[in-house]
Amino acid sequence: MTDAAYRVLARKYRPASFAELIGQEAMVRTLANAFAQNRIAHAFVLTGVRGVGKTTTARIVARALNCTGPAGREGPTIEPCGVCDDCRAIAEDRHPDVIEMDAASRTGVEDIRELIDGVRYLPAMGRYKVYIVDEVHMLSEKAFNALLKTLEEPPPQVKFIFATTEIRKVPVTVLSRCQRFDLKRVESEALIAHLAKVAVAEKASCEAGALAVLARAAEGSVRDALSLLDQALAHGGGKVEEAAVRAMLGLADRERLHDLLEHLMKGDVATALGELRAQYDLGVDPTVVLRDLLDLIHWIARLKVAAGGVDLAGVSEGERRRGAAFAEKLSMPVLQRAWQMLLKGLRETREAPSPIGAAEMALIRLAYVADLPTPGELVRRLEGAGSGDFAVPPPSAASQGVTGPTGPVALSGGAVTALRTVPRPAPAPAGSPVAGLPATFEALVELAGEKGEHILKVDLQTDVHVVRYDPPRFEFRPTERAQRNLAGRLKIHLKEWTGVDWTVAISSEAGQPTLVERRQAAKDRTFAEALADPLVRRALEVFPGAELIDVLGVKAEEHGPGSDGADPPAEEDEV
Numbered sequence: 001m002t003d004a005a006y007r008v009l010a011r012k013y014r015p016a017s018f019a020e021l022i023g024q025e026a027m028v029r030t031l032a033n034a035f036a037q038n039r040i041a042h043a044f045v046l047t048g049v050r051g052v053g054k055t056t057t058a059r060i061v062a063r064a065l066n067c068t069g070p071a072g073r074e075g076p077t078i079e080p081c082g083v084c085d086d087c088r089a090i091a092e093d094r095h096p097d098v099i100e101m102d103a104a105s106r107t108g109v110e111d112i113r114e115l116i117d118g119v120r121y122l123p124a125m126g127r128y129k130v131y132i133v134d135e136v137h138m139l140s141e142k143a144f145n146a147l148l149k150t151l152e153e154p155p156p157q158v159k160f161i162f163a164t165t166e167i168r169k170v171p172v173t174v175l176s177r178c179q180r181f182d183l184k185r186v187e188s189e190a191l192i193a194h195l196a197k198v199a200v201a202e203k204a205s206c207e208a209g210a211l212a213v214l215a216r217a218a219e220g221s222v223r224d225a226l227s228l229l230d231q232a233l234a235h236g237g238g239k240v241e242e243a244a245v246r247a248m249l250g251l252a253d254r255e256r257l258h259d260l261l262e263h264l265m266k267g268d269v270a271t272a273l274g275e276l277r278a279q280y281d282l283g284v285d286p287t288v289v290l291r292d293l294l295d296l297i298h299w300i301a302r303l304k305v306a307a308g309g310v311d312l313a314g315v316s317e318g319e320r321r322r323g324a325a326f327a328e329k330l331s332m333p334v335l336q337r338a339w340q341m342l343l344k345g346l347r348e349t350r351e352a353p354s355p356i357g358a359a360e361m362a363l364i365r366l367a368y369v370a371d372l373p374t375p376g377e378l379v380r381r382l383e384g385a386g387s388g389d390f391a392v393p394p395p396s397a398a399s400q401g402v403t404g405p406t407g408p409v410a411l412s413g414g415a416v417t418a419l420r421t422v423p424r425p426a427p428a429p430a431g432s433p434v435a436g437l438p439a440t441f442e443a444l445v446e447l448a449g450e451k452g453e454h455i456l457k458v459d460l461q462t463d464v465h466v467v468r469y470d471p472p473r474f475e476f477r478p479t480e481r482a483q484r485n486l487a488g489r490l491k492i493h494l495k496e497w498t499g500v501d502w503t504v505a506i507s508s509e510a511g512q513p514t515l516v517e518r519r520q521a522a523k524d525r526t527f528a529e530a531l532a533d534p535l536v537r538r539a540l541e542v543f544p545g546a547e548l549i550d551v552l553g554v555k556a557e558e559h560g561p562g563s564d565g566a567d568p569p570a571e572e573d574e575v
Helices: 025-036 054-066 085-091 107-120 141-152 188-202 207-216 223-237 242-249 254-265 269-281 286-305 317-329 332-353 356-370 375-384 443-450 454-463 486-496 515-531 533-542 554-558
Strands: 043-047 099-101 129-134 160-164 178-181 407-412 417-421 464-470 473-478 503-506 546-551
Touching: 025 054, 043 054, 043 254, 054 085, 054 099, 054 129, 054 160, 085 223, 099 107, 099 207, 107 129, 107 286, 188 207, 207 223, 207 242, 254 269, 254 286, 254 317, 254 356, 269 286, 269 356, 286 332, 286 356, 332 356, 332 454, 443 454, 443 464, 443 486, 454 464, 454 486, 454 515, 464 554, 486 503, 486 554, 515 533
Parallel strands: 043 160, 043 178, 099 129, 129 160, 417 546, 473 503
Antiparallel strands: 407 417, 464 473
16 A cells, blocks of 8 residues: 555655746746736746646646635635645646646547537636646647637636647747747756755755766756656665766766776777776666767866856866866867767767777777877977978877968878968959949859849859950850850840940950859969978878868969959958
8 A cells, every 4th residue: 555655756746836846937937927917818838848847837827826715815826825625626636627638649629629619618616717738739730720719819717728848839820829938947956956855855865966967867857857866766775876876877977987088088098998898897878978978078168168157066076176177188179079079989889780899989089089189289390390200299288270381281081281371362443434333244243143143143154255344345255055145144134233235245256264264273273382382292291192182272362363253351261
């Protein structure tokens, strides 16, 4: 009989009033003001992740609407007494005027019609009829349509409360007829305090670190946190210890996680793999280890750039100290590189036939990358390298990018990218033969793009050899693949855009290269100049098989003389 009477903590400590509802202060304040001013909406929609209190809030609102108080009360109250007949009946799910409907199992239009048929009748016991529809997004389209008219003009004695975890699936026509409340995830500090309060009520011994682990695992859900606490109490025989909770949830130990990251950043592959295997032998999922490493790196990056905005709830003093040390020693490029590699490794681990093998390969890659120099250090070494052997120095956590004679050189995947700056091209002439007309052919091409004629813009770039451009006269030689009506189309559009009659003529003269040809020639020149640079040649010699894959400044030359007329880039444009 005792086992049958047991109530899980999530039900036993379910809030019965707004005062007991945690983490939703904005919603409670709005409802309190609405009740105080008698401005209670006829329909509410509550949205949020699972376990934040949507259905609980709906039941509290139903109590507040129907509570009569011990001595009898004439109107709704934001503080239901909990002892009157209506409050007790609602708490025990037996009130005839509070109808709960699970839209996940009753999705059809007939179910909604049955609900609507009951709307016309007066309440049998309470002050209002309250319809609570859970998971309302599961209703069919026809069911929503059947509900619309009643929802817009319900009888004065009827209130609707909808709850959903998928607010985007609810039609806008329904949302516009409801007062919406977004219930947020409960913050870690509030969740830890609530779990500690429940633990005291249950006369259980709980470590602060264990409650912090449970709060993090719940991800802002009060119901999940209480369910995990229930499980932890059973697992520990009434005691909740951090190590036992981590073992129960299959989580990596935080201190050992810091040790693992330290080994990886030092390039100590053997020790890092041994630590991963030790945690795997304890039952920790390899994907959980990688995910926890990602969380740790994200936390360290936030400590580095915005220490004041980092949530330190439940973080031990040792973790804070080690996290601060990591943030001081590791540069942001190193943290970003580790994040990207672990993220890729996590995907591989989830898909691999042997998760532990995939996780080990991800850590091996990360550990070996930790020994590689940063681009800035590599440039300094290349600049100072003589004719002797080239030695790669160990990376420095504080390394920053360094610019060589022609710009920074970046190495990625065995390929060398020489980056250099190109001076800003001279601006196009400000005037034109006729005021208001595009002064250059490049400006004309840009005008076509601005007017939305993108096909014409492409034709002008690829199929036009300019012979003479003197607005409002334009002569050109089309390529063999050019459309026959190109000149006629252009003439019509120019008249429409400028209000001037243009002379657009086809010429047999050779003319200038097309814009695309000029652009490619400029790119070839830039690559040739980069390959002639001594620093680039030295880098290609040091790294056999490396190739030049891109040159910073190509776009700058493209927009120079003979380009399509785009705005000139900044003095040091980057690609």
